[in-house]
Amino acid sequence: MTVALLIEYIIKSGLILIAMTVGFAYVTYYERKALARIQSRIGPNRAGPWGILQPVADGVKLIFKEEFVPAKSDKLLFLLAPVITVIPALIITAVVPWGRSVTLFGRQIHLYLADVNVGILYLGAVASISVYGIVLAGWSSNNKYAMMGGLRSTAQMISYELALGLSFVSVTLLAGSMSLVDIVEAQGAHGFLGWIVWNLSQPLGFIIFLIAGMAETNRSPFDMPEAEQELTAGYHTEYSGMKFALFFMAEYIKIIAVSMIASTLFLGGYLGPFVDRLPWLGPIYLFIKTLIMIFVFIWVRATLPRFRYDRLMAFGWKVLLPLAFLNMFIAGIIIVLVGG
Amino acid sequence: MFIVEIGRGLWTTLRMMFEKPVTVQYPEVKRPMHARFKGRHNLHRYDNGLEKCIGCALCAAACPSDAIFVEAAENTDEERYSPGERYASTYEINMLRCIFCGYCEDACPTEAIILGDNYELSFTDRRQAIYTKEMLIMPVPAGGKTTPQKVEPGIFNRSIPVMENPKD
Numbered sequence: 462m463t464v465a466l467l468i469e470y471i472i473k474s475g476l477i478l479i480a481m482t483v484g485f486a487y488v489t490y491y492e493r494k495a496l497a498r499i500q501s502r503i504g505p506n507r508a509g510p511w512g513i514l515q516p517v518a519d520g521v522k523l524i525f526k527e528e529f530v531p532a533k534s535d536k537l538l539f540l541l542a543p544v545i546t547v548i549p550a551l552i553i554t555a556v557v558p559w560g561r562s563v564t565l566f567g568r569q570i571h572l573y574l575a576d577v578n579v580g581i582l583y584l585g586a587v588a589s590i591s592v593y594g595i596v597l598a599g600w601s602s603n604n605k606y607a608m609m610g611g612l613r614s615t616a617q618m619i620s621y622e623l624a625l626g627l628s629f630v631s632v633t634l635l636a637g638s639m640s641l642v643d644i645v646e647a648q649g650a651h652g653f654l655g656w657i658v659w660n661l662s663q664p665l666g667f668i669i670f671l672i673a674g675m676a677e678t679n680r681s682p683f684d685m686p687e688a689e690q691e692l693t694a695g696y697h698t699e700y701s702g703m704k705f706a707l708f709f710m711a712e713y714i715k716i717i718a719v720s721m722i723a724s725t726l727f728l729g730g731y732l733g734p735f736v737d738r739l740p741w742l743g744p745i746y747l748f749i750k751t752l753i754m755i756f757v758f759i760w761v762r763a764t765l766p767r768f769r770y771d772r773l774m775a776f777g778w779k780v781l782l783p784l785a786f787l788n789m790f791i792a793g794i795i796i797v798l799v800g801g
Numbered sequence: 802m803f804i805v806e807i808g809r810g811l812w813t814t815l816r817m818m819f820e821k822p823v824t825v826q827y828p829e830v831k832r833p834m835h836a837r838f839k840g841r842h843n844l845h846r847y848d849n850g851l852e853k854c855i856g857c858a859l860c861a862a863a864c865p866s867d868a869i870f871v872e873a874a875e876n877t878d879e880e881r882y883s884p885g886e887r888y889a890s891t892y893e894i895n896m897l898r899c900i901f902c903g904y905c906e907d908a909c910p911t912e913a914i915i916l917g918d919n920y921e922l923s924f925t926d927r928r929q930a931i932y933t934k935e936m937l938i939m940p941v942p943a944g945g946k947t948t949p950q951k952v953e954p955g956i957f958n959r960s961i962p963v964m965e966n967p968k969d
Contacts, residue, residue: 499814503824764814765807 465568473574474555481551485713486516491752492713492759499763526702531603534699538601543700543707546594549587550714556580557721558642560731560743572731572743573642580641581629584722585622588677591711592618595696598708602699610695613770614679620777621676621683627785628670631792632726635659645730660727665788667727669781671757674719676777678712681762685770720754721747728754834918839901841919842894844938845912850945852882852938853913855961856889860905860914868898869905876957880949886960892934896922910964 490505490513497504505512530539560572577583592615599611633639636647648659660667676683685695697708724730728750731743768776825832834840845853856873872891882888905914924930941947 495818498818498822501817501820501823503822503826760811760814764810 469568469570470574477554477574478551481554481714481717482710484717485710486520488713488717488755489519489709490516491755492762495756495759496763499760520706523702523706526705528702528704529699531699534603535601538597539699540704542594542598542601543704543711544594545597546591547707547711547714549590549594550711550718553584553587553715553718554721556583556641557725557747558645558730559747561736561740563740572740576640576642578638578640580644581633581639585626585629588625588715589619589622591715594711598700599696602696604699607696607698610698613685614696617679617683617685617770617773617777618677620774621673621781624669624777624781624785625673625677627782627789628666628673629726631663631666631785631789634789634792634796635663641725641730645725645732648729649732659729663727663788663792665784665791667723669785669788670723670727672781673777673785674723675758675761676773678715678719680712680716680758682765682767683773685767685773716755716758717751720751720758723754724750834920838918838920839903839916841896841917841922842899842905842914842932842937843917844892844914844934846939846942846945846948847884848942848945850941850947850950851884852888852948853911854889854892854909855883855885855911855913856887856892857910859908859910863904863908864899865902865904866898866900868895868900869893870895878954878957879951881952881957882948882950884957884959884962889934892937894932894937895930896924896932897927897930911962 493515494504494512505515508514508518530536555574556577558571558573558576562569562571564570595618596611596615599608599614602608602611632644636644638644638647675681697705700708724747729746730750731747733742733746736742736746847853856871858869858871858873861867861869861871870891870893871889873887874890876882876886876888901916903916906916
């Protein structure tokens with residue numbers, strides 16, 4: 462572990478954290494603008510030119526809001542819950558590769574933070590830690606609606622994690638490895654045609670991953686836990702100011718993370734034309750694919766009405782889980798037919 | 802499942818992205834009001850510059866919320882404000898009481914007070930809500946002279962000007 466390697470890790474972690482937090486701010490702006498255009502109106506356009514300073518204005522507002530801790534709440538858990546929810550969201554993209562290797566300052570720098578050889582398992586594990594934060598938020602608010610919201614959200618996230626994990630499994634089968642770097646390389650192994658064949662064998666897996674991802678992040682149409690009309694904002698009812706900003710941040714950063722992972726596992730990650738010769742194009746391709754996936758999230762939010770909670774749970778267990786198993790079988794059959 | 806229907810819904814929302822938004826960028830762009838919009842009151846003048854208001858206070862009598870206050874004074878030929886015997890020396894409308902019903906406009910015999918297009922009437926103090934005659938009177942039309950005017954004696958010797966039926 463040389464000093465140069467340590468500095469490289471620190472810089473890459475810093476980059477990921479900055480990218481996630483700045484990305485969060487501008488995904489909220491992107492969402493408001495895209496939702497507005499779909500609804501025939503213009504989004505925010507007053508704060509700064511074209512409204513690009515709107516996230517700054519929102520951030521300043523949230524910082525200056527009164528921090529309110531309810532009377533009989535469990536203060537330590539109340540303060541810890543947003544932290545437990547947001548930290549896993551920030552670190553989940555540590556294993557996503559943004560490119561191949563780049564030679565800078567005489568060293569060969571890999572464009573990923575960590576090539577964990579069980580990358581897929583890391584993703585599933587870290588995503589599950591956020592669930593603790595949500596149930597603690599609901600519990601420590603000393604508010605029965607928040608508690609119900611927290612429990613509903615927890616149940617939803619746990620149920621859809623099964624389908625999520627199974628869609629990961631089929632990707633692992635096709636690539637032969639759980640490491641995300643290997644998965645991206647396997648998608649590009651046979652050139653453009655290989656990438657097409659990979660995606661043709663995975664449409665069901667892609668759709669299952671997207672649906673399960675939307676349910677994981679409590680995003681429309683699965684946003685019953687934060688439904689304003691039903692549960693008066695669910696598990697984050699009692700939160701205001703910066704703590705609410707942290708929950709908000711956790712949700713949007715998970716959206717970015719799920720989009721990045723979807724583009725990595727199913728759309729080819731940093732692969733694209735000319736990435737062999739110009740390794741700097743890798744992150745740009747990943748960025749464009751992530752933007753497209755985030756648009757799909759926003760698009761679905763603008764279109765579909767909210768699921769009723771019992772139908773949501775029934776869908777997760779009775780429809781999505783069997784489909785995910787089916788997808789796994791299909792992946793297995795394709796491997797046997799193609800011969801490894 | 803409902804895949805086809807969801808797909809059609811998604812296509813509809815995507816199509817909406819390419820249509821022009823219907824937002825009106827107020828206050829840079831203001832929508833024009835319809836023809837007889839009941840906005841802020843205006844006291845009109847004749848083409849020669851004389852005020853139409855003869856201070857009869859029928860509008861104050863007609864007002865359901867007692868918003869108008871009128872004090873009349875005599876016209877002399879050296880200082881003539883309106884073509885009749887009297888003019889409104891004090892004319893105040895309390896915008897906090899006004900309900901913009903238009904009864905004053907219906908009651909006025911000379912078509913002096915007419916509700917116009919202006920709806921941007923914010924104020925920060927209750928005293929600023931009392932709109933005086935200077936704020937409500939229309940500017941002098943081209944070709945007229947400002948009031949008070951000095952006129953030849955004998956021209957305006959009717960006590961009330963010729964009243965015509967309303968044209969609108």
